[in-house]
Amino acid sequence: MEARGATAGERKTVTALFADIAGSTALMHDLDPEDARGLIDPVLALMMEAVHDYEGYVAKSIGDGILALFGAPIAHEDHAQRALYAALRMQDEMRGYADRVRLAQGIALQIRVGVNSGEVVVRGIRADDLHTDYDPVGHSINIASRMESVALPGSIVVSEHTYKLSEGYFAFKTLGATPIRGLLTPLTVFEVLGPGPLRTRLQVAASRGLARFVGRSHELAHLEHVFSQAVAGHGQIVGVVGEPGVGKSRLLYEFKLRAPREWLVLETFSVSHGKAYPYLPLIEPLRPRPCRAGRPARREVGTAGRRSYQQVY
Template sequence: MAVTGQMNIAVWLKSLGLEQYVPVFDDNAIDAEILPRLTAEDLKEIGVGALGHRKRILEAIAAMEGQPEVVSARPDSASPMSASVERFGEPGRPREAERRQLTVMFVDLVGSTALARRLDPEEMRDLLRQFQNTTAGEVLRFEGHVAKLMGDGALAYFGWPQAHEDEAERAVRAALAVVSAVNGLSVKGGQQLSVRVGIATGVVVVGDLIGIGSAQENAVVGETPNLAARLQAIAEPGTVVISELTYRLIGNLFDVTSIRPQMLAGFDTPVSAFKVIGEGRAESRFEALHAGESAPLAGREHDVALLLDRWRLAASGEGQVVELFGEAGIGKSRILQELRQHLKDEAHTRLRYYCSPY
């Protein structure tokens, strides 16, 4: 385990979005030496009650295996990029190239050339630093990987080196957050800043190390990064443009409008593109991602019958509570959808609450 005793556990937990467990780790004397030996049972024993939180901690520990030394950082001075290094390791560390489906995001600061002419070099440097820290911070908040910061531009990956089941959604949420955050940055003279963002999803080969010294980076080979860059170029200031595959993956989670197919440099045929307007209005993630495609429910008759039985008891005045739990993708939401279908003609009040991983 490439973690030194000086690693700041508080910073590490904060980078995972789990800062509420800092006192728990402190009370149980869990330091960098103990961290790699933690098990799911250990985490449950010390008070990490949520299964998702335990999995996130264990996955983060596993991701650090074989990575170079993580240096300590003060919570008040740790930059988004240092947080990225803590989570994913030094960029110069050789890794084996992998074939993956990746969502790539390009961000460009609009009007940077004109700003450079108008502002003092030191003022421009500070502005670019604000832009980069803001962009990197939002990417990391949605657990993406800041691949490269290029002055007035940024490149981010969602799906490597850490993978989630909802990378396209994470990328779009991060992009909207970047647009909003950069819009709020201050610039001398009161000029409002804006960015263009392009997002594309596709199969790539990622992980080959190219370049020398400080210019080293993990290359992504495939059509996807080129497409993301081209989509960024056609985006209007303050907007996010996504590829067709990204659009299909996000379902109805966002309000999206179609853009006329575009002839893009390097592509032989017109490319479909979509502009993201904002959050969608679907009542649930399940409905947003599976609109119009629910197959007949099979093999869950007993579960539905049990829920209907408990409903009848509740309707007769005997209060009931049923907990339905299971691994992601096992069909919990589909069972509830079936229950609602059975109860559609019966008077009832439905309350819905959702927990967000962000």
């Protein structure tokens, strides 16, 4: 964005994240300003690092907290998921830092995070002749701030809008209708407990009910032939290639259902926010996970990208 130019706004659908240190005023009351800064700066750094890891944008740093955007200026279709992954990363990193501070100085630190998704208008505000701030404006930003204000220390609270965009990918606890300062009617809010049981858009769709699978008989016949070759001891590799949305994931899903239950199926996915981690789809299946008693081991990891790779042994 050029510093010298028009400040016209652009409408975008984003997920806004507010995070700050809970009760910082009371914690810092008796501290020297330099000592207070020494506590706050590492917290801000880990917040920003978590945002940047998922390609979010830190729009503002406000005292002991930040405002971050996901979906602008870099557009992502999974902006709500990225925001919640970043929030979980913040809380996880913060627990380690807080433990060290508590042991060294006897000070208890916790952060709280609020998240909301919706439309905003983003515009460039010229701060001086050489610098432009990317400033979001809209009711969605205010709701995200209110989500942070109702969050308990150490927790992540999201609005119903964010919940609907990320349901299934994360585990939530319903907090019910909550009075929100500045609003006439309470809002239904949710607390994020952690990653959920589902990893892909297809799995989310399957949990809601898939349409009847039709066609692709030639492709399924080819996969079954390759499968019989593998059973006979001749190792096989199949690559499924096609444009986004033509049904690659559904084809593999239907083929997986036909695999004998006594076989071990390892399934892994590319993730849109994992580009910075080499070999991530190959690393994930190697992490040990317990199998349920009496059931064959089927492992599904990651989230869906444009290509799915499946190995059957």
